[in-house]
Amino acid sequence: MKVLVGIKSVPAVAGRIALTPDGRAIDTKHLGFAIGPHEECAVEQAVRLIEADGGEAVVVTLGPASALEQLRDALALGMTRAIHLVTDGQEWDPESTTEALLAAIEADEAESGAFDLILLGNEAGDSADYQVAVRLGRALGRPTITALKGLSIAGGVARCEQEVEGGRDVYELTLPAVAAVLEGINLPRFPSVPGRLRAKTKPVATSEPARPAQRLEMLRLVVPQGAAKQAQVLGHGPEAAPAVVGVLRSLGVL
Amino acid sequence: MPPVVVLVTTASGAADEVSLQALTLGRRIAAGGPVHALVLADEAAAAGLGDWGATEVHVARHAAFTRAAPDAAARVLGDLADQVGAAAVLGPGTEAGNTILARVAARAGLPFAANCTALTLGAPTTLTRSRWGGSLLEEAALHADRAIVTTAPHAIAAEPVSGVAAPAPAATVTPFDARLDEADLAVRVVDRVPAAAGGLSLAEAKVVVSGGRGVGSAEGFRPVEELAGLLGAAVGCSRAVTISGWRSHTDQVGQTGTKIAPNLYIAAGISGATQHLAGARGAKKILAINKDAEAPIMAAADYAVIGDLHAILPAISAEIRRARGA
Ligand SMILES: Cc1cc2nc3c(=O)[nH]c(=O)nc-3n(C[C@H](O)[C@H](O)[C@H](O)COP(=O)(O)OP(=O)(O)OC[C@H]3O[C@@H](n4cnc5c(N)ncnc54)[C@H](O)[C@@H]3O)c2cc1C
Ligand SMILES: Nc1ncnc2c1ncn2[C@@H]1O[C@H](COP(=O)(O)O)[C@@H](O)[C@H]1O
Numbered sequence: 001m002k003v004l005v006g007i008k009s010v011p012a013v014a015g016r017i018a019l020t021p022d023g024r025a026i027d028t029k030h031l032g033f034a035i036g037p038h039e040e041c042a043v044e045q046a047v048r049l050i051e052a053d054g055g056e057a058v059v060v061t062l063g064p065a066s067a068l069e070q071l072r073d074a075l076a077l078g079m080t081r082a083i084h085l086v087t088d089g090q091e092w093d094p095e096s097t098t099e100a101l102l103a104a105i106e107a108d109e110a111e112s113g114a115f116d117l118i119l120l121g122n123e124a125g126d127s128a129d130y131q132v133a134v135r136l137g138r139a140l141g142r143p144t145i146t147a148l149k150g151l152s153i154a155g156g157v158a159r160c161e162q163e164v165e166g167g168r169d170v171y172e173l174t175l176p177a178v179a180a181v182l183e184g185i186n187l188p189r190f191p192s193v194p195g196r197l198r199a200k201t202k203p204v205a206t207s208e209p210a211r212p213a214q215r216l217e218m219l220r221l222v223v224p225q226g227a228a229k230q231a232q233v234l235g236h237g238p239e240a241a242p243a244v245v246g247v248l249r250s251l252g253v254l
Numbered sequence: 255m256p257p258v259v260v261l262v263t264t265a266s267g268a269a270d271e272v273s274l275q276a277l278t279l280g281r282r283i284a285a286g287g288p289v290h291a292l293v294l295a296d297e298a299a300a301a302g303l304g305d306w307g308a309t310e311v312h313v314a315r316h317a318a319f320t321r322a323a324p325d326a327a328a329r330v331l332g333d334l335a336d337q338v339g340a341a342a343v344l345g346p347g348t349e350a351g352n353t354i355l356a357r358v359a360a361r362a363g364l365p366f367a368a369n370c371t372a373l374t375l376g377a378p379t380t381l382t383r384s385r386w387g388g389s390l391l392e393e394a395a396l397h398a399d400r401a402i403v404t405t406a407p408h409a410i411a412a413e414p415v416s417g418v419a420a421p422a423p424a425a426t427v428t429p430f431d432a433r434l435d436e437a438d439l440a441v442r443v444v445d446r447v448p449a450a451a452g453g454l455s456l457a458e459a460k461v462v463v464s465g466g467r468g469v470g471s472a473e474g475f476r477p478v479e480e481l482a483g484l485l486g487a488a489v490g491c492s493r494a495v496t497i498s499g500w501r502s503h504t505d506q507v508g509q510t511g512t513k514i515a516p517n518l519y520i521a522a523g524i525s526g527a528t529q530h531l532a533g534a535r536g537a538k539k540i541l542a543i544n545k546d547a548e549a550p551i552m553a554a555a556d557y558a559v560i561g562d563l564h565a566i567l568p569a570i571s572a573e574i575r576r577a578r579g580a
Contacts, residue, residue: 013386013389013527013528013529014525014527014528014550015525015526015527015528015550016528016550016553017386017389017390017528026390036510037493037510038510093365094365094366095365122349123352123368125386126385126386127385127392128368128369128384128385128386128387129366129367129368130352130353130356130368130369130404131352131356131359131360131366131368134353134356134357134360135356135359135360137360138357138360138361139360143440143441144441145324145441146324146349146352146353146356147349147353161447162322162349164322165265166448166449167446167447167448167449168446168447168449169321169322169443169445169446170443170444170445170446170447171441171442171443171444172444173440173441174440182510183503183506183510183511184496184502184503184504184506184511187496187497187499187503188497213397214397215364215365215396215397215398216365216366216367216394216395216396216397217378217394217395217396217397218392218393218394219380219393219394219395220392220393221385221390221391221392221393222382222390222391222392222393223389223390223391224388224389224390224391226554228553229553229554229555229556230552230553231540231542231551231552231553231555231556231557231558232556232557232558233547233557233558233559233560234541234557234558234559235559235560236559236560236561237559237560237561237562237565237566238561238565238566238568238569239569240559240561240566240569241566241569241570241572241573242573243559244541244557244559244570244573245570245573245574245577247541247557248485248518248574251517251518251539252517253460253461253485253517253518254485254574254577
């Protein structure tokens with residue numbers, strides 16, 4: 001089994017989002033970086049597949065030098081090796097992201113055989129373009145499915161499940177295939193200390209693709225003006241209970 | 255004015271709300287020009303679409319469309335767009351809509367913008383789209399002769415035609431000749447597993463009581479469940495809870511969890527990260543229970559109680575019982 005997982009390093013925003021002065025990026029002066037929850041699940045799924053069947057699980061990212069940290073995190077969880085397509089930190093639109101990933105996939109497959117499965121997140125944590133999986137699948141001529149909440153593989157066929165109104169829709173895709181997963185498909189493990197140590201020596205191949213013209217060209221970001229509220233404090237500690245019940249009554253929920 | 259094509263997804267004879275929102279945006283950008291709606295198999299949903307601005311409704315009749323078949327749907331939508339010379343192809347920003355429109359774009363070799371909240375056709379087309387589950391907006395230029403987009407759920411209100419002008423002229427309904435190859439049918443639903451009859455749906459609950467990392471453990475959710483039981487509420491949680499394995503992901507509220515829209519949302523031991531609040535934007539009122547009076551959730555909540563949730567939640571439950579005379 002040869003599996004590929006694509007991950008994207010995004011700012012670990014928590015509270016209100018602050019932008020850089022030019023309004024073209026999130027201000028990350030006081031922030032770390034992370035990958036989105038869907039991608040954490042894609043990594044977990046890939047690691048489980050090679051634990052069960054052997055083979056290798058490759059993790060790829062197109063992102064700035066600092067994204068090496070997210071690659072190492074994935075290696076610590078059990079991915080075999082990494083490919084880092086290094087950018088200067090500018091955004092790449094989903095079409096050019098796909099092109100860069102596609103070139104890396106084709107080069108890797110020419111060297112060590114086709115990926116049986118390419119696993120991605122359903123949508124990137126930040127830009128949420130909902131399309132890289134579909135574009136990759138189309139370019140590679142492989143069946144592609146998105147929004148997965150269940151995935152199992154037997155006899156060269158991937159049984160894929162989506163949650164829909166009233167139940168689960170089941171698809172059967174013949175490998176090689178491309179799948180985009182949703183958080184909840186599994187419960188990702190936490191990295192172990194030996195895992196972290198091993199990750200330091202796992203191979204990371206780097207290259208620097210050129211950024212083409214952007215057809216979905218981000219002009220600027222805007223933080224929507226939510227009604228800046230200040231909660232009315234009903235009280236401190238258990239003594240606030242009668243005041244809370246008063247509010248529940250006034251809202252008609254009691 | 256250039257023709258516009260809108261994918262309208264349906265369930266048992268009725269268009270879904272987000273598709274009607276896409277149709278509303280489609281009608282606006284068509285500015286009096288033809289608005290073609292595409293319906294997959296569900297004939298009964300076609301007739302009413304004139305009220306929402308469709309001038310022509312095309313029903314793709316093919317056995318494949320009785321269940322989801324995203325490549326087949328994309329093939330038909332792309333063929334219709336070619337046939338009418340569409341300047342824009344729109345669809346709902348749901349999982350089904352996003353995957354179909356992405357496939358239309360990939361087949362045509364064109365860019366695609368998911369979850370738009372505004373769109374102006376031109377050279378280039380300009381648009382606003384939702385990022386980070388709506389916590390951030392992106393203004394973008396789309397460089398393409400045909401704009402392929404979905405509309406972010408509930409960003410644009412669906413507006414019936416009769417509300418703005420005279421009664422809508424009935425849309426013509428015509429069958430669309432779906433030409434599908436084997437390859438278009440490789441990805442399609444082969445089975446449907448019905449859900450076990452579940453409890454209260456988080457997405458539809460009128461009251462939701464959630465716990466976050468501050469709850470401390472799986473057992474720590476007992477007072478959360480107790481209060482939820484008294485209020486007839488659904489139990490929710492933050493991602494800190496699901497990744498700790500305290501509760502299942504089906505309970506998670508947020509950007510990568512469930513979007514809720516209750517009359518009251520009680521969030522206990524939750525800091526109020528943007529990705530959590532992205533799922534609670536539909537809540538009419540929020541009550542935060544947190545030991546930190548400075549937690550970010552205080553800027554999103556209407557009411558707050560400051561202190562230890564392990565003391566506060568049982569006190570509220572006791573007070574409700576007392577008030578009910580039990
Ligand atoms: C792309 C992306 C998507 C994400 N999607 C989601 C999502 O869908 N849903 C989601 O929830 N998160 C999501 N997250 C994670 C999010 O950023 C936060 O990490 C998470 O919401 C934090 O959960 P929390 O508030 O429970 O924990 P914390 O941030 O640790 O907050 C705990 C709070 O509990 C309070 N507290 C502690 N003890 C007590 C006590 N005894 N009594 C009262 N208060 C107490 C503390 O003061 C604090 O405010 C996402 C992150 C990313 C990067
Ligand atoms: N820069 C990137 N590097 C590697 N994988 C990516 C990148 N951008 C997107 N992906 C993958 O494609 C998925 C969907 O992204 P998107 O279509 O942009 O929402 C993500 O969850 C990742 O798995």
